[in-house]
Amino acid sequence: MSAHDHSAAPRAMIELIGVWKRFDDFVALRDINLSVAPQEVVVVIGPSGSGKSTLIRCINRLEKHDAGRIFVGGTELSDDLRNIQEIRRETGMVFQQFNLFPHLSVLDNVTLGPRQARKMPKRDANQLGMQLLEQVRIPEQAQKYPGQLSGGQQQRVAIARALAMRPKVMLFDEPTSALDPEMINEVLDAMKDLAREGMTMIVVTHEMGFAREVADRVVFMADGEIVETGTPEHFFTKPSENRTKAFLSQIL
Amino acid sequence: MSAPTLPHLSSAQWLRKNLFRGPLDAVITILAGAVVGYVVFRMLRFVFVSGRWEIVERNLTLFMVGQYDRTQLWRPALAVVISAALAGLVAGVIRRRQAAAGRLPDPHLGGVRKLTNLSGRLWPALVGLLLLLGLTTSPGPWLVAGAALLAAAAGSALGRRAPRGFAWALAPGILLCLFGLVAFLAQPLEWDRWGGMMLNLLLAGTSIVLCFPLGVLLALGRRSQLPAIRAVCTGYIELFRGAPLIALLLMANVALGFFVPQELAPGKVVRAIVVFTLFTAAYIAEIVRGGLQSVPDGQLEAGKAIGLSPVRITAMIELPQALRNVIPAMVGQFISLFKDTTLAGAAMGFLDLLAGAEAATSQPAFRGQGLIAETLVFVALLFWVGSYTMSRESQRLELRLGVGQR
Numbered sequence: 019m020s021a022h023d024h025s026a027a028p029r030a031m032i033e034l035i036g037v038w039k040r041f042d043d044f045v046a047l048r049d050i051n052l053s054v055a056p057q058e059v060v061v062v063i064g065p066s067g068s069g070k071s072t073l074i075r076c077i078n079r080l081e082k083h084d085a086g087r088i089f090v091g092g093t094e095l096s097d098d099l100r101n102i103q104e105i106r107r108e109t110g111m112v113f114q115q116f117n118l119f120p121h122l123s124v125l126d127n128v129t130l131g132p133r134q135a136r137k138m139p140k141r142d143a144n145q146l147g148m149q150l151l152e153q154v155r156i157p158e159q160a161q162k163y164p165g166q167l168s169g170g171q172q173q174r175v176a177i178a179r180a181l182a183m184r185p186k187v188m189l190f191d192e193p194t195s196a197l198d199p200e201m202i203n204e205v206l207d208a209m210k211d212l213a214r215e216g217m218t219m220i221v222v223t224h225e226m227g228f229a230r231e232v233a234d235r236v237v238f239m240a241d242g243e244i245v246e247t248g249t250p251e252h253f254f255t256k257p258s259e260n261r262t263k264a265f266l267s268q269i270l
Numbered sequence: 271m272s273a274p275t276l277p278h279l280s281s282a283q284w285l286r287k288n289l290f291r292g293p294l295d296a297v298i299t300i301l302a303g304a305v306v307g308y309v310v311f312r313m314l315r316f317v318f319v320s321g322r323w324e325i326v327e328r329n330l331t332l333f334m335v336g337q338y339d340r341t342q343l344w345r346p347a348l349a350v351v352i353s354a355a356l357a358g359l360v361a362g363v364i365r366r367r368q369a370a371a372g373r374l375p376d377p378h379l380g381g382v383r384k385l386t387n388l389s390g391r392l393w394p395a396l397v398g399l400l401l402l403l404g405l406t407t408s409p410g411p412w413l414v415a416g417a418a419l420l421a422a423a424a425g426s427a428l429g430r431r432a433p434r435g436f437a438w439a440l441a442p443g444i445l446l447c448l449f450g451l452v453a454f455l456a457q458p459l460e461w462d463r464w465g466g467m468m469l470n471l472l473l474a475g476t477s478i479v480l481c482f483p484l485g486v487l488l489a490l491g492r493r494s495q496l497p498a499i500r501a502v503c504t505g506y507i508e509l510f511r512g513a514p515l516i517a518l519l520l521m522a523n524v525a526l527g528f529f530v531p532q533e534l535a536p537g538k539v540v541r542a543i544v545v546f547t548l549f550t551a552a553y554i555a556e557i558v559r560g561g562l563q564s565v566p567d568g569q570l571e572a573g574k575a576i577g578l579s580p581v582r583i584t585a586m587i588e589l590p591q592a593l594r595n596v597i598p599a600m601v602g603q604f605i606s607l608f609k610d611t612t613l614a615g616a617a618m619g620f621l622d623l624l625a626g627a628e629a630a631t632s633q634p635a636f637r638g639q640g641l642i643a644e645t646l647v648f649v650a651l652l653f654w655v656g657s658y659t660m661s662r663e664s665q666r667l668e669l670r671l672g673v674g675q676r
Binding site: 078079080099103104106107109110111113115117118119120121130131134135161179180182183 | 371372566568569571572574575576577578579580582586587590591594671
């Protein structure tokens with residue numbers, strides 16, 4: 019147990035306390051407080067520009083927050099590069115644009131992290147990689163290159179790549195927004211499998227069906243603030259805030 | 271849906287459609303045809319009728335190896351054969367790796383087809399070789415060419431059977447061999463007195479090998495987060511890009527004496543190599559920097575997100591993609607360097623290929639006969655063979671590294 023330990027009764031996997039983020043004059047995050055319990059699935063929704071992506075990008079320090087404190091697995095995110103890298107290794111991230119490495123084969127995409135950041139021997143890494151590709155149901159594509167795969171397949175490889183670091187938390191940044199409609203479900207199914215296995219997840223998405231079915235909690239953001247949080251049932255049937263109602267009436 | 275088929279055109283239709291569609295087209299076609307026809311006629315007449323190629327025939331050895339001791343010619347011959355063997359070895363190892371990864375385009379090809387494929391790929395070099403052999407009057411070069419072919423085949427066979435893990439030792443091993451070869455060639459004639467094609471190849475080869483890593487380091491340094499490193503690299507790049515190459519060569523030749531005592535100054539070849547390396551590295555640095563900028567931010571973020579260190583992100587994610595993107599520009603720079611080695615002859619007094627060609631026209635047998643055109647055409651052809659081969663091989667490499675990319 020480190021001195022950074024933040025002792026909430028069931029220890030939170032992720033804890034944000036009073037987090038602010040500005041881009042020049044634009045306030046992207048405004049006093050964000052959020053706690054995610056182990057094995058909880060939190061879906062973040064909201065209009066574009068509301069700070070959803072910035073929120074999860076602050077958790078693994080792809081963006082640096084200006085004020086407030088962020089804890090991942092009980093460790094506070096600091097400016098120390100080693101600390102940042104350690105937290106990133108415990109935090110898998112899946113991007114809207116997949117961001118697979120085009121010069122590496124699918125299997126090498128998945129094993130690069132374990133081999134380079136965890137010093138895993140090649141044989142073990144390949145074994146792990148194949149196991150994860152089976153989990154996302156594309157082991158037969160292992161030797162191909164990302165450019166030869168469909169968008170849905172690429173995003174599943176990206177999920178396998180993130181899982182290869184054996185993370186405690188998975189962050190999803192609009193994982194289906196860049197996909198053709200017929201490929202969305204294969205990615206959502208892989209995410210549902212993960213949720214069922216008890217992965218702690220924060221998912222930024224516009225897939226309301228997914229939110230309803232999988233989320234333990236829905237967080238609604240607007241203008242850099244968390245406007246409302248609640249169970250999917252509460253959120254979709256009787257939202258209390260006007261901004262939430264307005265947003266839901268536009269998309270449903 | 272089937273692809274629309276192009277309507278088949280008879281040759282008369284094709285002519286009308288492409289060359290004589292209207293009166294203006296017809297005039298342009300006839301005029302351009304006349305100009306091209308005239309130029310081709312003059313060229314063919316020069317090559318086969320009026321050109322007096324005896325000067326090239328008689329000076330072939332001078333053009334190839336300069337003042338090299340004529341009783342020691344077995345050394346360059348052996349060097350050619352060994353280089354061929356090394357090239358074959360590399361090709362064999364690459365081929366086996368591709369076969370192991372299942373990425374060989376045509377795994378079951380007969381020996382004859384393989385040979386025709388290879389000669390189709392290397393036809394410019396083949397043309398140059400046949401031309402040289404056609405101009406020789408002695409059997410020696412034929413023997414060397416034959417031995418080199420056999421050595422390449424043997425090297426390739428060896429490379430395909432080499433033990434695993436051998437590939438790691440390959441690059442340093444080859445470099446060591448080439449270094450040894452240069453030392454071996456420099457035994458009877460110190461390299462400051464080298465000449466001919468041999469000197470151009472030495473200058474270009476060494477400078478290419480040295481300027482590439484230096485250029486990459488400069489490119490990385492120019493985007494460093496440390497202001498001092500960034501300033502030094504930027505200053506270096508702008509300084510060397512701002513100076514004419516020939517001025518740098520002249521300075522290395524003459525002005526170095528003002529700064530360094532005579533006995534400490536390196537030899538002329540070393541000075542030339544240093545100038546070519548420093549000069550070209552500045553250009554390579556800018557090319558590589560452009561390549562680094564072409565790698566999307568998302569790639570860096572993906573590398574960060576799996577917890578890779580900044581060094582590893584650069585080495586394993588950014589650089590491989592950046593370098594692939596700039597292969598054409600970089601090989602263009604190498605081709606440029608290869609041809610610019612003739613400036614060393616002009617600025618530093620070497621008897622390189624070009625200077626040798628000029629010198630030949632003032633030999634007693636050929637003086638005052640206006641034979642400069644013959645020698646220059648020959649020199650130009652040799653440089654074209656080298657440059658065009660590099661260009662074609664780089665295109666192949668580009669395609670190969672682009673497997674499955676968008």
